[in-house]
Amino acid sequence: MSQPDNTLHIAMVEDHPVVIEGLRRILAQEMPHATLLEFHTGDAFLQHLRGTQHVVTLALLDITLPDTNGVELCQKVKSQSPDTCVLGFSNHNDRALIMQMLSSGASGYLLKNVSAQELMQCVREALDGQMAFSDEIKKIIAKPSAAQAKAVPPLTKRERQILRLIADGKTSADIATELLVSPFTIETHRRNLMQKFDVNNAAALIRLAAQLQLI
Template sequence: MLHTNSTLTIAIIDDHPIVIEGLQKILIRDLPIQEIQEYHLGGDFITYLKNTDKKIDLVLLDITLPDISGVELCREIKNISTETYVLGFSNHNDRSLVMQMLAHGASGFVVKNASASELITCITEALNGQITFSEEIQKIIAKPSASQLKSIPPLTKREKQILQMISDGKTSPEMADELQLSLFTIETHRRNLMQKFEAKNTALLIKAAIQLHLI
């Protein structure tokens, strides 16, 4: 847990000096800061992190940097220092980007137009081990993704059976033999499944079925 008498070392990685300057003022005013480090390139911070014993409590990480993507940088930071919390900090509010950051170990995501109080709340929650988002990101996360909105196509009992067999890696001749159906019938079912799921190949068919929790 974060205590009020704790002192924090925070790194800001952003290629806009004016953004870093503004963040420093907010952090020093509202948090018990020991040190604020600033980096304009992700590679510079990785080099530092690999060669220091100093604990970096939290990184405010811009997603668009000149030398490396924020998503990849987040992954590298967490690989080197699992105890360092990472907050995505960006003008971009794309849902898939936020989810990629979380998948690579980020503790949350804050848009740059968030208020100072939102930022401090998110930092505090991250330092306390929570997953946290600024208000705008909370609304985006709450919206279902396109795959979640996609309706489940109506399938016959036989189509469900064949879909499962396809996901198990069975070939059309194997399915025809097991189900005692003609190869033509199996191929017809496969073609119908492709059309219903709007899939161009078997891999995309299986992916769509998994997203809809059908297999």
């Protein structure tokens, strides 16, 4: 770690006292010269960021706080203090939520069931400018999303063409006129496409095709 302990300001944004106590004990033992700050609400932390002359080096953000959620708070923290490194710290292991945190500027995510050793490894990795994840989170991230897991169905050239026209919002009659075929033919293609993508309506078809980067 390139930054000495005595220049570190580490914030624990967490509303459960027992969790704060555990974090403080571990961090104080491993980084005895770091300044440890605790906040029980997101607003209290944001007020501190606005008023302090010291950059908060790293913040451990709980995902569920009394006044906000971790995703929104992360966005505000990074907007207000871009140099602050944010780690999501939560019991929630939902992949979509983890990815939202990362999209909001977080440098990593760890679960509250981590060991002291794993916690400190993640903290040090984040302070070194790396993305930091607890082992369980690494496994969750490695799994493909539902859209990624669904294989791209084989499509004919005509089906791809019709799929793009459906995504453009055109009706079967419009597409039939443009392609010089009967509306019945287009409806047949629509049914085949929805069967191949295993969806029940055009909106779901378009959404999944977009996720698979086919349109």
